[in-house]
Amino acid sequence: MRTSIATVCLSGSLEEKMSACARAGFQGIEVFEPDLVSSDLTPEEIRARAERLGISLDLYQPFRDFEGVTDELLQANLRRAKARFEVMARLGIDTILVCSNVATATIDSDEVSADQLRQLGDLAAQYNIRVAFEALAWGRYISDYRRAWRIVQLADHPQVGTCLDSFHILSRGHDPAGIEEIDGEKIFFLQLADAPEMSMDVLSWSRHHRLFPGEGEFDLPKFFAHVLRTGYTGPVSLEVFNDTFRQTASGTTAVQAHRSLFTLADETVRRFPDTARTSTIARQQTPTGLDFIEIQAEDTRDVEIALEQLGFDFRGQHRTKRVRLFSAGSARIVLNEQYARGVEPAISGLGLLYEDVETAEQRIEDLSVPRVPRPMLAGEQRLPAFATPHGPQLFLAAAPEAGTEPGWVEEFEHGFEPATAPHIHTFDHVNLVSSWETHDETVHFYGGVLGLDKGAATEVASPHGLVRSRVVRNHSGTVRLPFNVLPPVHQRKTEHIALTSDNVLVVAHQARQRGMEFLPVPANYYDDLRARFDLDEEYVDLLQSHQVLYDRDSHGEFMHFYTRRIGGVFFEVVQRFSEYDGYGADNAPVRLAAQSRLDDAGR
Template identity: 60%
Template sequence: MRTSIATVCLSGGLVEKLHACADAGFDGVEVFEPDLVAAPQSPEEIRALADRLGITLDLYQPFRDAEGVSEAEFADVLRRAEAKFALMRRLGMDTMLVCSNVATATVDDDRVSASQLRRLGDLAAAYDVRLAYEALAWGRFVDDYRRAWRIVELADHPNVGVCLDSFHILSRGHDPKGIEEIPGERIFFLQLADAPALTMDVLSWSRHHRLFPGEGSFDLSTFIGHVLRAGYGGPLSLEVFNDTFRQTDPGRTARQALRSLRWLEDRAAERLGAEVPAGLARLPAVRPPAGIDFVEVRGQDTTPVEVVLEQLGFDFRGRHRSKQVRLWSQGAARIVCNEQQAIGQAPAVSAVGFDVADPGTAARRAGLLLAPPVPRRTYAGEEELRAVAAPDGTEIFLERGGVWVDEFEGGAAQSYDPIVSRVDHVNLVQSWESFDEAVLFYGSVLSLEPRPVAEVAGPAGLVRSQVMQSADDGVRLPLNLLPAGQRGHAQHVALACRDIVGLAADARARGLRPLPVPGNYYDDLVARFDLDDGIVATLREYDLLYDRDTAGEYLHFYTPTVGGVFFEIVERRGGYDGYGAGNAPVRLASQLAADRPR
């Protein structure tokens, strides 16, 4: 289906926005009136630019306070409308959004509103313009799409139809199934937006917190299924008001937006099954990764990281035959230390490799979702590893687990029964401008599912955490959004083990000094969980942290931070599925204290 986006979704001037939308691959745009009013270009120049860029101008919006008014006020509505219709003719546009009245409505009567929309339709017809009437969630009298449709039915004018907006419908909890009762030809336009689950007034929620599909909590695939079953054949358009998007690069935001629509089309097609209409885009189907195959740490000097790995019992498995890269492993946990092209860089997580069943298909899916490819020089006899860049720049490798290990030479074979079994999770810190995009990226490209958002109190403010996880828990990616200016935190790699006390004792014997845990923490453990004194004494001795839920227990400890990375050792007992969130404030405070100059 055709794709469109409202210019209000992007930062910059109207010309810059049109270029960004065309470059991303959108078919058309909604022109947000303030963008046109502020533009130095004439309507004719905007129209000519759109023609050169190969995009259509699909919707002029918004026209406000049009119905439910007195006859005296309606005369001014007609005057304003005619001026806009003449402007639309100059732009070459044929559809205008008419919002339900918020400010000037005084008559709560569907027949009056229908009569006024009918007369607006007569005037619009003279300019070959259609009117798409939309129920705003905060409309004075009309705030439900079903009532908006009743008014359009009463108006009974070929130039008057409805606009359906997912935010206005789903934010109010209205049942979207009734959309299927509206004839498809009377649905003149469709606007889509996701949003987080918030408890606040709908106007503020709408103006500041909308998201692109796949980034929030709305069930948009079911919503769009109702619209398509009704017979709608127009564009799928995004209208997202968001403070972050208004401050970020419009080209990047436009690509993020189109990724969200392609993902949504695919989800909707999957949901519709045999009912899927022609033209609804599909993506190559991929299963979520089976696990995390490796984590790469890059820096000018990764020696301090390798010292920590050796203290944790990892084996040096060799140097790469053609690259300045070294491999350490224990069990199925592999850490690659890369000193290439890292002059002046402190060690930090730079790449994560995922074990996927079909790397070629996974890479094609990522390409269709506009994930930037990462070039990698490959010599004869080396595996061709495919990689794309995540929003924060982390390189995401899509490959069959371990097929590249033989390219490392000169190391020792694993000579003992490993205590560490695999990478449990990788915690990736996100900046404010990439957090929501990262949720969409990992959900769409890797088919991971978001878990409920959690907020953790740290010494510098709340830390927002969104876990992206596979259904079988083989892959866990917590994404953390930190308060501005917070120090003492880095990305980290969590390693699963079968005997954390034994590993902690062995690591200490090799010289590891774990992140210290204050004594007050252990006093609090006794009050929280009524643990045996012997257990608490062991936890205290090895700086272990503890959590428990109805399914099981979680024991973990942290290494010191090296550059921008540290390691967490975890032991999950029973069916525990969390991350010890209650312990995060203790860890953050301890890291902050360790980071202070002495």
């Protein structure tokens, strides 16, 4: 697969964009004309720089409003084209993207457009340039790739082919199966973009909200399979207009973009094995559970106290590191005081369990996720560690046999045996924060790279603005990771660990007896519960006396309570009844308001 990317996807100057693409491993780029016009490098300098960086200049784009015009305008357009071809010759680019006319077309005729493209092809032939004609979704007359292909066939010129762009085809809801009718030799270029599901005008959607493959909701593997079946062997390129990527560091975006092409290729070959290409990356694995959560701080004492109040057992001190282990059931929490000068308690690591940890590790490496070096001594279990886009480190471990603990637990000494019948059994979910810049990439990382499923995007109100949220999880629900994007004025990044209990009220009662202070829940909340759910009066009183929150939907019921914040982390204990599969989202604004009150009071 020859990978390519349009310079418009990235921020910075043309030089910065070129360097970022080369470093990320792209083989080529599309030169976006305004990037060229704004650059103070000459075309010859750009060509030389590309050669030095080892990237090809695959496409010059876009050339607008060419066909469907009067004869007079056609002559002017041919003059415009000639000037572009001369610049392309200086750049050494052999393919130009010609978009269907959106502004100046006055003749709605396949024959006229074909004839005018044929004249363009004659001119292009003098420069050895190929014309890739593309139907824009908002083209005045030509907005369907099938019509663009019909016109290319009519033009019947060796220098004139078509360009396919997944956005223009899928955003209009056009069936991509028709791609297989196209001669692969006449597909001169392929541009891929994903997008979230939104109903807005297609031009704004396209200009602002495109995403890299796998980050949105389009079925790109199916689309790509159709293209591969035509025999297309040209560049597989990305053209993604996105307000966020325009603002964020081009280096990171380029790596994310490059990775998205490989997860796409992988997903395509997995779902459509008949498509000729084989994936070059290791097969996707699905995590079967959470091995442990690591919390790092200069001083982890307050976290220890909270864990003991919740009924966790101290399992020991690491043989060689300033690291301590606590557990309740299979919920293992590691407290790390190393390299933490001045650090408040925060989630610093997630251990994911895989059946086939070697393949999972290979895949992550194949997708250029940076490794994190971890000092390790002889006799310690090796846990491969990687950087995540949102901060904490990721560890991979083999799932232990049922009823046993992972081998690394033995590296901890001088602790207690775990309780035999704890009321906390396991991790329910880990609520993590991603920045607006990294949110889509993070969700794709846990999805396409690590093998979790992506849920729908939701949002909840906080006193300081809306919190956007999206859950990634495995099918069985043993790994659930809601990722939140906080509004900009939220000063403190706060994440939390939710634990599954078979009796929330007992855990809350015992924790209070051990001195725990809970997040205070306002009395109005319980009045509202009574009004909403027609609950038994005494039951609501019981919930209120334990500051336990409640939710119900058509699948079941949910009870949960929150501890107070310790640095950047707090705990939640939850109990699910029947098939309740949510997270008590209706209660989140109450929790956020209560936390905000404590913050304002300086507690």
